[in-house]
Amino acid sequence: MSQIRADHLTFSYEGSAEPVFDDASFTLDTDWKLGLIGRNGKGKTTLLRLLTGELSGRGTLSKSVPVSYFPYAVTAEQMQQSAAEFAEELRKGCELWRVICELSELHEDSEILYRPFDTLSFGQRTKVLLAVLFSGDNDFLLIDEPTNHLDVQARRAVQQYLSSKKGFILVSHDRDLLDACTDHILVLNRKTIMVQNGNFSCWQENQKRRDQFAEAENEKHRKQIRRLRQAARQTAEWAEKSERTKIGFDPVREHDRCISTRSFIGAKTKKMQSRVKNTQQRIDREIAEQEGLLQDIEEIAALKMTPLKHHKETLVTVRDCTLQYAGNSAPVCSGLTFQIRQGERIALHGANGCGKSTLMRLILQTAGVLPPDDTLTVSGICETASGLIISYVPQDTSFLHGSIPEFCEARRLDRSLFCTVLRRLDLSRAQFHKDISEFSEGQKKKVLIAASLMTPAHLYIWDEPLNFIDIFSRMQIETLIDACRPTMLFAEHDSRFRENIAAETVCF
Numbered sequence: 001m002s003q004i005r006a007d008h009l010t011f012s013y014e015g016s017a018e019p020v021f022d023d024a025s026f027t028l029d030t031d032w033k034l035g036l037i038g039r040n041g042k043g044k045t046t047l048l049r050l051l052t053g054e055l056s057g058r059g060t061l062s063k064s065v066p067v068s069y070f071p072y073a074v075t076a077e078q079m080q081q082s083a084a085e086f087a088e089e090l091r092k093g094c095e096l097w098r099v100i101c102e103l104s105e106l107h108e109d110s111e112i113l114y115r116p117f118d119t120l121s122f123g124q125r126t127k128v129l130l131a132v133l134f135s136g137d138n139d140f141l142l143i144d145e146p147t148n149h150l151d152v153q154a155r156r157a158v159q160q161y162l163s164s165k166k167g168f169i170l171v172s173h174d175r176d177l178l179d180a181c182t183d184h185i186l187v188l189n190r191k192t193i194m195v196q197n198g199n200f201s202c203w204q205e206n207q208k209r210r211d212q213f214a215e216a217e218n219e220k221h222r223k224q225i226r227r228l229r230q231a232a233r234q235t236a237e238w239a240e241k242s243e244r245t246k247i248g249f250d251p252v253r254e255h256d257r258c259i260s261t262r263s264f265i266g267a268k269t270k271k272m273q274s275r276v277k278n279t280q281q282r283i284d285r286e287i288a289e290q291e292g293l294l295q296d297i298e299e300i301a302a303l304k305m306t307p308l309k310h311h312k313e314t315l316v317t318v319r320d321c322t323l324q325y326a327g328n329s330a331p332v333c334s335g336l337t338f339q340i341r342q343g344e345r346i347a348l349h350g351a352n353g354c355g356k357s358t359l360m361r362l363i364l365q366t367a368g369v370l371p372p373d374d375t376l377t378v379s380g381i382c383e384t385a386s387g388l389i390i391s392y393v394p395q396d397t398s399f400l401h402g403s404i405p406e407f408c409e410a411r412r413l414d415r416s417l418f419c420t421v422l423r424r425l426d427l428s429r430a431q432f433h434k435d436i437s438e439f440s441e442g443q444k445k446k447v448l449i450a451a452s453l454m455t456p457a458h459l460y461i462w463d464e465p466l467n468f469i470d471i472f473s474r475m476q477i478e479t480l481i482d483a484c485r486p487t488m489l490f491a492e493h494d495s496r497f498r499e500n501i502a503a504e505t506v507c508f
Contacts, residue, residue, distance in 0.1 A: 002065045005028075033170070033183045035184070036185075038188030038470065042188040072133075094136065102131035112127075146170075147172065153351060155493060173466070175474075304484075310342060320335060322334040322336075323378055347492065354508035357463050393461070404422075427443060461490070464491055490502075
């Protein structure tokens with residue numbers, strides 16, 4: 001049994017206002033199946049890069065085993081080659097027969113190792129790279145978001161595969177994956193780092209109890225602080241009143257006093273003032289304890305959206321629709337028939353490449369939100385209600401660049417309100433001064449979701465909105481949609497989100 005140990009680890013990026021890690025200490029067993037969770041930007045990928053040695057910080061980070069990182073960086077040249085040709089370049093000493101054995105556990109045919117890598121689907125590429133990763137011995141594996149962009153079948157195959165392995169850190173925002181594949185959770189809290197036995201659901205249940213206890217203790221502290229402050233005020237008033245009587249007295253009304261009484265009154269006043277000082281110190285200690293209780297509570301800040309009411313009940317009609325791109329021998333999808341009525345939340349469900357995004361773009365083109373696509377041939381009917389306003393979150397974020405003020409100006413959004421929504425999605429203020437192209441993928445998605453939430457619309461079309469979005473924000477968005485009940489058409493491979501949100505599912 002080997003261990004990875006961090007002692008007083010501190011790290012910050014150059015120019016950053018706050019450190020990513022500040023005096024962090026923890027110990028990990030290399031036999032664990034460890035899930036790593038935390039808000040976007042809290043340092044999950046940074047921690048993996050520290051473990052690989054790509055980054056270095058203050059303090060000590062010791063490990064007695066070599067580590068390997070997933071996903072591998074595949075070059076443009078390698079994309080044109082087969083995985084069999086460049087597998088050893090990714091993992092030194094990689095043996096092809098072992099990769100083939102791992103692929104069989106992923107329910108994938110070994111022939112994909114001999115096809116050009118760029119002809120493989122996202123799911124097939126992920127499976128090949130995971131097979132290469134697990135083809136070695138004795139390494140502790142760092143697996144960063146293995147299921148992004150994967151359809152349900154590919155996710156299930158990866159889930160079953162990882163659940164049979166051990167000796168890894170898995171960074172994922174997929175709650176089902178974390179529940180199925182992990183036996184320990186490493187949580188990057190707001191102020192601290194915590195390691196706990198069990199999967200994500202165990203951690204979540206325990207965290208709820210800890211939060212409830214902290215809130216109850218915090219309320220006790222608040223009541224104690226109020227009592228102490230009242231006592232301090234009263235004692236201070238008595239001390240001040242006593243001090244005023246120290247000099248001068250009426251010999252007729254206060255016939256029992258003499259000049260020597262002054263020292264007695266002074267001593268009594270000093271004692272009262274000392275009591276006030278001691279009470280204030282107790283107040284300060286209570287406040288410090290109160291703040292410590294709440295430092296790690298993940299508050300799910302309330303979000304708002306303003307769905308519009310359309311004069312027609314049916315907003316979109318798709319009838320016997322077949323979609324085919326020019327040059328393709330087969331249609332992307334065929335025979336689609338469904339309607340979107342006001343208040344409905346419809347999920348598009350199917351494998352990668354089955355036409356979900358194409359259908360969404362067709363609806364957007366029909367409504368005049370996107371320009372027509374000359375390469376797409378459509379047979380059948382796709383109609384949208386007149387005057388339909390649609391708010392769209394695309395799958396791709398690569399087009400985002402420029403500052404937040406420029407983004408708000410281009411979309412006619414109130415900048416102050418937009419920044420408030422981003423803060424509620426836990427985007428730090430330090431990010432507001434950066435170019436959006438420098439944001440992480442999760443932060444870019446939050447920019448698009450915040451813009452969509454601020455746009456009053458009859459219909460919200462979201463194409464895989466949760467890719468790279470952290471678990472806490474996913475639950476926050478679920479709560480919002482459940483409360484506001486907007487009309488939605490969305491595609492999302494996070495099965496728990498889809499089950500919680502969708503009232504109806506269209507299967508491809």
